[in-house]
Amino acid sequence: MxxxxxxxxxxxxxxxxxxxxxxxxxxxxxxxxxxxxxxxxxxxxxxxxxxxxxxxxxxxxxxxxxxxxxxxxxxxxxxxxxxxxxxxxxxxxxxxxxxxxxxxxxxxxxxxxxxxxxxxxxxxxxxxxxxxxxxxxxxxxxxxxxxxxxxxxxxxxxxxxxxxxxxxxxxxxxxxYVNNNLMYLYERLESRMDEKRYFHCLNVGQMAMELARLNNIDLNKAQIAGTLHDIAKRWTEEELKECLLKNDPSLLKEPVPVWHSYAGAFHLKNDWLMNDAEIINSVYNHTVGSKDMTTLDIIVFCADKISLERTYPGVEKLRALVKSDLLLGFKELLKNQYEVAINKNTKNSIGMKLIESYDYWIKG
Known part of the structure; x- marks a missing residue:
């Protein structure tokens, strides 16, 4: 039998x-x-x-x-x-x-x-x-x-x-399969961040998908990178520092408010065991950009700044610009970010990566 x-x-x-x-x-x-x-x-x-x-x-x-x-x-x-x-x-x-x-x-x-x-x-x-x-x-x-x-x-x-x-x-x-389908987000994200930040992440994922559709980019990759862009945003400064010390100590020279983008990328690679370099790089570049930005990088950068819950003055015009011309919209957002950072701090304290991005994309 x-x-x-x-x-x-x-x-x-x-x-x-x-x-x-x-x-x-x-x-x-x-x-x-x-x-x-x-x-x-x-x-x-x-x-x-x-x-x-x-x-x-x-x-x-x-x-x-x-x-x-x-x-x-x-x-x-x-x-x-x-x-x-x-x-x-x-x-x-x-x-x-x-x-x-x-x-x-x-x-x-x-x-x-x-x-x-x-x-x-x-x-x-x-x-x-x-x-x-x-x-x-x-x-x-x-x-x-x-x-x-x-x-x-x-x-x-x-x-x-x-x-x-x-x-x-x-x-x-x-x-x-779990990573590619953004499964278990509640356990993996919500428990480490407040509700407002959690829904911001979901909104950025949706906006990234919309921009990807307009620019013939992989929708799934855009949603994953957008949703996970702020994965380390609510880590403590000590946690962020420990991560950067372990993976790339040179990044500690950058301002603390941008550390989360680099730590998030390392976290996805080392702890989620995500092996998609495009997604990881988009998380890495989402805060201040870099000289070497792919279309996916630009999409996530923009989606973060114009996501649905954003209500700062002029955001609706920026959304329309980004949707009609991604590169032009990206440059406008990067220029705004650079000018706000200069006005709020000084050029000596805004970090070399933002300066490099600005010099390459805006000054040409």
């Missing part, structure tokens, strides 16, 4: 340890197939921070080289809170000639007896428990005579991944 492992969960996102459990089911437990069953809504979680489509796409990326894996959409298709008891009954009824076991992580043992129809469920199917951490509920294991298994464990969790922890251990294709 064919042996099938049912592996359910939120997979928000799927990560390396999920895949290592799946591989262990095949190589160590001798299952013929593993059926991965993403939940529509986990009964023990009140919020799923990604869409069903996104979670399915990430699962496809993560399992594309594993021909013994099937992604099952039974629970998702119900579009309601899912219970393991219903899922097990469905599969056992539909496939009576198959032998099923259910895969669970040891982190679920504490709530195990709270699962819906638990007394029936424990009789319905054999459970295989993978040890996700060094400490687990041994009492439950012994009480129900559960089998436990070790696997190649990185001690990851979806929560950690959403919060930028241990990304070096994450599946690269899944991490790229």
């Amino acid at each position: 064919k042996k099938i492992a049912l592996f359910g969960g939120s997979f928000d996102p799927v990560h390396t340890d999920h895949i290592n459990i799946i591989k262990s089911c095949k190589t160590n437990l001798n299952f013929d197939e593993v059926w991965v069953i993403p939940a529509y809504v986990n009964p023990f979680k009140t919020l799923s921070t990604s869409s069903v489509t996104q979670r399915l796409e990430m699962l496809k990326l993560a399992t594309m080289d594993l021909n013994f894996v099937k992604i099952e959409t039974y629970e998702i298709s119900k579009q309601t809170s899912s219970f393991t008891h219903d899922t097990v009954k469905y599969y056992k009824s539909k496939y009576p000639d198959l032998e099923f076991s259910f895969i669970m992580g040891s982190d679920q043992l504490d709530n195990f007896e709270k699962w819906d129809h638990f007394s029936e469920l424990i009789q319905e199917i054999d459970f295989k428990v993978f040890l996700r951490s060094k400490e687990f509920n041994q009492e439950i294991v012994e009480k129900y005579n559960l089998e436990t298994f070790e696997f190649e464990n990185n001690y990851l969790s979806s929560t950690k991944i959403r919060n930028l922890e241990d990304l070096n251990l994450q599946i690269k294709s899944v991490n790229d």
Whole structure:
């Protein structure tokens, strides 16, 4: 009889340890197939921070080289809170000639007896428990005579991944997908900045997309760079200084108010593991520009200054100018920024990068 492992969960996102459990089911437990069953809504979680489509796409990326894996959409298709008891009954009824076991992580043992129809469920199917951490509920294991298994464990969790922890251990294709779709922004951005700044970032992303559409530039890249341009804006001065010391100490000569653009670029490259140099450079250049500005750089620079919530005098005319002639609008914004900086400070204290940008783009 064919042996099938049912592996359910939120997979928000799927990560390396999920895949290592799946591989262990095949190589160590001798299952013929593993059926991965993403939940529509986990009964023990009140919020799923990604869409069903996104979670399915990430699962496809993560399992594309594993021909013994099937992604099952039974629970998702119900579009309601899912219970393991219903899922097990469905599969056992539909496939009576198959032998099923259910895969669970040891982190679920504490709530195990709270699962819906638990007394029936424990009789319905054999459970295989993978040890996700060094400490687990041994009492439950012994009480129900559960089998436990070790696997190649990185001690990851979806929560950690959403919060930028241990990304070096994450599946690269899944991490790229998350970055390219601006997923988990609440965890990654909003928690580090006030609401006003957060919505400014969203607005800049939208404005960057509009300008990209007008100038035949990749809309997705523009939205990502625009949305993430101020990612380090609310870091403390000490955090910014530490980042620049680590990555490029020469930037400490620039005024403190522009440090966030450089720190943000390094943060995306080193902590988000973003590998798109165009996006990273646009974040790097968004505050005072540089001599070497791509069209995407110019778009993000302008979008930051004319985003929807901006209400300073003359902004509507500048928006119209930028939308009708991107380069002309950019030059006008750069000129205004330079003049304001000179009036507010002195030429000796506005930083060399703004002077270089002004000299190249305005003075020619």
